[in-house]
Amino acid sequence: MGVGIKVEHLNAWFGKTQALHDISIDVPANHATAVIGPSGCGKSTFVRCLNRMHETVPDARATGKVRMGELDVYNGTAAVQIRRRIGMVFQKANPFPTMSIYDNVAAGLKLNGFHDRQRLDEIVERSLKLSALWDEVKDTLRKKSGASLSGGQQQRLCIARALAVSPEVLLMDEPCSALDPISTGKIEELIFQLKENFTIVIVTHNMQQASRVAEFTGFFLLGKLIEFDKTEKIFTTPSDKRTEDYITGRFG
Amino acid sequence: MANQALGAPRLTGPQPVAKPEVVSSSRAETAPLIKAGDSRIPDGIFHGAVLSCGVCVLGLVGVIVYQLVTKSALSWHAFGWKFFFRSEWDPVNEQFGAWPFVYGTLVSSLLALVLAVPLAVGVAVFITEMCPRWLKGSLAFTTELLAAIPSVIYGLWAIFVMVPLLREYVEPFLARYLGWTGLFEGTPYGIGMLAAGIILAIMVVPIVSSITREVMTAVPQQQREAVLALGATRWEMIRTGVLRNARAGILGGVILGLGRALGETMAVTMVIGNRPEIARSLFAPGYTMASVIANEFSEATSDTYLSALVEVGLALFLVTIIVNILAQLLVWSVTRGMPRRSNA
């Protein structure tokens, strides 16, 4: 089962530029939460602060408190440990180019020291089934390289790879923005099913997508969280005028 | 009113085609499989290890300078600056003057450049601007192949093939028609400054040519088109649209070639005659800084002798460093900002 994420007064900077201003949000467990907003509003930055990927950029830093279940993400735990419990799927699929499909899925486990062959086989199969890729690749697991799949398949491979380490939370940073509608549809189906066992945070610039897959939505603008509520409410009766303007397409 | 454009959101979601059964057990099993270790110490060790490799590179220059300076101190104290302007090289009486070698190095390198630069630029122009596409790759490859041939093999070929040619045909020809210049007098031995200059030229062409090609290719296509649109012939386009823009880079390539020529040892040693003489004629034998070190280092009998040779090496080192830095700066000024082409 997934855990909830409690964010308190999160601020983030790239060098001297402040990208996030005092974000406080409660991401509920076992639900999908969408993060929407116009380009440059900080939604990717926010999500990358949750698993401490933000600090891998030179000169980037963040302050504030993020709790994932009982874990304090920023204090007292190494970033590496946090990232093993939070999975991430990136905007552009990034399978490891020199590895086979099997090795890609198993990468998170193998690189962290887990080598039990039989268990790995089971986990790889399970993860690929979870990401609805198993049937398409089960015969060429070790022969084909991860990079030889189509765009949509690669992204599902990355999802399988993230799921293989059994994270509690899955962060998705515009996972479908580079994909065709059919692949997008398949991945949205996936998210719908994964919700039962994971907490999902999905960044999207596509409002229809947010309304299709997420129960909760947060609207970001210029680095601030403007509104966070049930998706239904955000899209039908938003409390803030800025939210309403964005939803109706007046800007962004 | 806000939502009319969108329609009511559908949170029922898309209908799943097949429901995966394995979902529920996934979490609990693998959680403890991954060790929860912190990686800060191994990360630190790794950083330290590669950092020390980087420092090694810096250290190498330090070591080189240290060795050259300390081992040449004896000679420096004995002869001072004048070392490079004296002509006496007498190991028996421990009198050392490096001027003949400096002269020989300069003349052979200059001669090499005079011969190599027009050829190299010509080759580069041909390959980049005039060559049919199917020929480009193989021509580029073969000129780079020239760079892969070891110096000693150039020397071998020079001694047994080029020198006889010079002796029998080229030098008598030059003596007869160009002897009045004073550059081509005396007995044509074949071996001598001219031979050294020619073989150096052949060795320097690939470098100058590949840099010239690189900077010529870095000139944007719009420059060429602009000149062509004014009604220029192809040569005029190359001259004003490409070469003019790439001038600094080509100069850099030439200087890089100079740097290579200055330090070149084996091929030159094998054909220059190895006599510390200064003569106007290119037929005469000579000696270069690199050659004297190559020939006499392992037989240097006294400390002063060895120290003098190391001092020659130090001078060679300093000159080539300065020349190379200058060349790099010039080349960067043209190619900086251009995306690097892969040369695979």
Add this chain to the structure above:
Amino acid sequence: MPNLGTQTGQFEIAPISLWRRGMNGFVTLAAGAAVVLVLLPLGAIFAYLIYKGLGSINWAFLTQTPKPVGEAGGGMANAIAGSAYVLAIASVMGVPIGIGAGIYLAEYGRNRFGDVIRFTADVLNGVPSIVVGIVAYGIVVLGQGHFSALAGGVALAIMMIPTITRTSEEMLLLVPNAVREAAYGLGVSRWRTTLSITLRTATSGVITGVMLAFARVAGETAPLLFTAFGNQYWNWKMNQPTAALSLQVYTYAISPFDEWHRQAWAGALILIVLIVASVSAVRIAAGRGMLKGAN
């Protein structure tokens, strides 16, 4: 209405003059001639190597050591082995340091300090090989009291390091950052990511760089003149002088004996074949390796 009628004649474009056309053609010819002139010695060198050297390469040549002066026969077996030996010593020192420095520059060195190292490496690449020989002499030979294979190895390692550093850095920088991020996202530590992911992705390129540095120093003679020094016999000890192919070719070439000249050509042919073969093998292997991890 603008009155252009009477003036049009002045704007007629003159046909390109004969001079300009002639110049164009001449330059084309000159450039072509330059290519021919440059390729001529290349062809001549290979032709003579084969013509003069091929006949002398036989089993005896490849397996025997040199015979004393004046006697016919003998071979360069010890020189071939010696070259391999010195190159191996050089690689053991040069390759790890070079790749390590390349990793540092690519992953940790995007700063002023890294620029200093980069600049230094480029400067080191331009140091004349004879000077490197002097330095290795000072460090090793003077310390040990005699010429040695180790000294030769040190000299060649000094020449390999800057080249390997720069090419490794270049290849590592080609690995897209998305690949590193994917690994970080899985909770893989930085050192593990750099070695198992980044370096692994760049492997074929890095190996190409190493082999090219290898091929470049394999033919070097100057730095070995007073380090490895040469040896008539077999030698596998690191602290004794060793024969090397390039040294042997040089010694034989400048000798007054025809017999030795003949063997010099043969040795040179073997040397060039080995160099060209290793460069080509690298290109082929890199090509295939890249296809395996296809994008």
